Amino acid sequence: MGSNPTSSALKNLLQERYLSLARKYRPKDFEEIFGQEVAVRILQNSISTKRIHHAYIFAGVRGTGKTTAARVFAKALNCEKGPTISPCSKCSNCVQISSGSFIDLIEIDAGSQTSVEDIRAIKEKAIYPPSQGRYKVFIIDEAHMLSNSAFNALLKIFEEPPEFDVFILATTEPHKIPETVSSRAIRIDFRKIPKEKIVERLKIICEQEKIDCEDNALNLIAEEGDGSLRDSISILEAVWMFSGEEKITQSAVEKFLGIAPRTSVYELFKSIINQDIKKSYEISQGIIERGYNIRRVLKDFAEIIKDCVFYLEGIETEREDIKRFISETNLDVENAMRIYNALIKFEEDLKFSISDEVAFKMIVFKLCYLNRVKSVREILEKMSLSQNTQFQEPDKIFSSIIDYLKETGRVFLAEKVSSLKYEVKDSLISFFTDDVKLAKAIEDIKKDIEEFLFTTKKVQIKIRVERESQNSIDVEKMLGDDFVKIEGVEEENIW
Ligand SMILES: [Zn+2]
Incomplete structure (x- = not known):
């Protein structure tokens, strides 16, 4: 950490190229949208199959790229070379959409623009055809905050939508959008981006911007970003300014975020x-x-x-x-x-x-x-439960084991085991099989099953796997008392 991070931060601020990495790395086309493959594919298919719907709901937690995707979609619809799944980002329509000055892209913040006048203005805009582009795209941010009268106005438009209107309702709380509206829209979910993916993206940005940053530091930043790429990039940028010219270390990030080491x-x-x-x-x-x-x-x-x-x-x-x-x-x-x-x-x-x-x-x-x-x-527990297997019916122990296997996701194994011959004697349950793989699978998990039976069913019992073919000769009877003596050896060598 530099002795005076503020001065280097100021120096960084003065150079414009350091300003807002989040803005600089905001996706310009579908290819650059990161970690939302499903959403992107739905939107691209919508264009390539020429089935443009008049209303979409973009649902997902904050910072997952809903508004960005909506703008890219607006570009794809209005690019002079389009409608296309890969807008050029160079024609005047694309450029204006990127800079936020495209006349046929109307962005509304539902949190603040819900007055009767606002709604009337939207209704009027929706009636007239686009003046420059092919489609008039309305992006309504935080759409769940619209008033009832606003939703009613939207419904009226949705009932007989002009073919040139596309409404995108971005929301963090899709359940708050009335059924009547959501049933007329295509819902697209934006997922939280996994930490590893965010780290991957941050690494690329660090390379391009020549930011010297430890991997552990990037991990911490991505954790703090909590599934939002935009937030993660903003944190990276802030820590970068804080660190000045020095390498961004894990402890620098901890210090910056007030995180205990x-x-x-x-x-x-x-x-x-x-x-x-x-x-x-x-x-x-x-x-x-x-x-x-x-x-x-x-x-x-x-x-x-x-x-x-x-x-x-x-x-x-x-x-x-x-x-x-x-x-x-x-x-x-x-x-x-x-x-x-x-x-x-x-x-x-x-x-x-x-x-x-x-x-x-x-x-x-x-x-x-x-x-x-x-x-x-x-x-x-040990005092009260020791060896009470005689009170338990063998069938119940067996079915508890099968249930345990199923509940822990080992459905295939459960099926195999349920068809095995078994025997409960004293505090021992023996399974008989000649299938070596199956025997190994049971051996691998038997400690867990024993513990499960002990803690939840109060049954103290050991599990053993024996060869089926051997069992048919009944070794125990043949060897009598000697069988007990070689039991340990048998168990180890049998498979
Ligand atoms: Zn274009």
């Missing part, structure tokens, strides 16, 4: 896993004193736990920090899930707490105690 979030997580209340208190106190955004700390915390769980479940990650953290703390999935679930519930606490700081400290305390509470519960 990842390292302190990791430290906090570690002390919670270790149930170190004193250390957890010190770290949370430090976070509060430095004025970091507490909600953001909890969000980052949840994000880290989520990444840990995915990695522990076998999904590869390139994030070295996650791998290192897991090996340092011996975190397991069960523990991580417990902390995660508790954290999610605490979001509610935060809503009703008198202060974020108090709630934050209480959350940290409660998380530290989670493991202790559990160990007491575990002892109680």
Whole structure:
């Protein structure tokens, strides 16, 4: 960080080429619209099949490119070389649409322009044919905020729409648009853009603008942008000005956004896993004193736990920090899930707490105690439930296992297992099969099933897979007592 970021920021500001990256990188045609492939394809098909509808609803959270797509669509309809799926961006119609001066593109902000006069003006404009282009395009932003009389006026137009009118209703809350209107429009959904895609785009911009920026810094920016490319680009630009000529690092972004450094979030997580209340208190106190955004700390915390769980479940990650953290703390999935679930519930606490700081400290305390509470519960469970399988019917245990497989998305495996022969004896359920792959699949998941049966059905039972052909000879009877002695070996070598 420079000693005086303000002076370099000012210097940057003075050079016009640094101004508004978001504007500079606003898509000019369909090809440049990023991360909205489905929406783009619908609009392009609409043009190439010459089925231009008179009303569209563009639905999606803010910053997903609804208005931009609407302008590109207006261009595609009115380009002098069109209607075309690839407007030229050079003819006078295209240029005027880009600069916002095209007479047949009417943009309305429903939040502020809802007076009777405004609506009357729209109605009048809708009646007369376009004066310059092929289509008169109305983009109504935040359309859900239109008044009832405005919606009624729109309905009148939609009932007998002039063939040259195209209405695009952009909205973040499509459910608030009356049925009568939405049923007459084509709805196109704009999705939040995944973080990885935003990072990909930011990297390209950094290359073109010669911005020196760490990958981790871009990750943080994209996280903060929360699915909006425009917001992400604006943050990148602001951090860039803040950093002056220096490389944009993760810590520069953290400082700029008031985010607690990842390292302190990791430290906090570690002390919670270790149930170190004193250390957890010190770290949370430090976070509060430095004025970091507490909600953001909890969000980052949840994000880290989520990444840990995915990695522990076998999904590869390139994030070295996650791998290192897991090996340092011996975190397991069960523990991580417990902390995660508790954290999610605490979001509610935060809503009703008198202060974020108090709630934050209480959350940290409660998380530290989670493991202790559990160990007491575990002892109680063990005392009351040990080996009560004789009270359970074998069929019920079997169907619980099938249900578990189905519910965890292993439908194919569930189907296979449900056709197997099985036997419940003492605290052991044996499945018989000669299908090596199937046996391996059951072996891989049996620990999870055992745990599931124990925690939810109060059944303590072990699962074993045995060869079907061998079973038909009934080894147990043949070997008698000796069978028990070689049981462990059998289990390991059988497959
Ligand atoms: Zn053109």
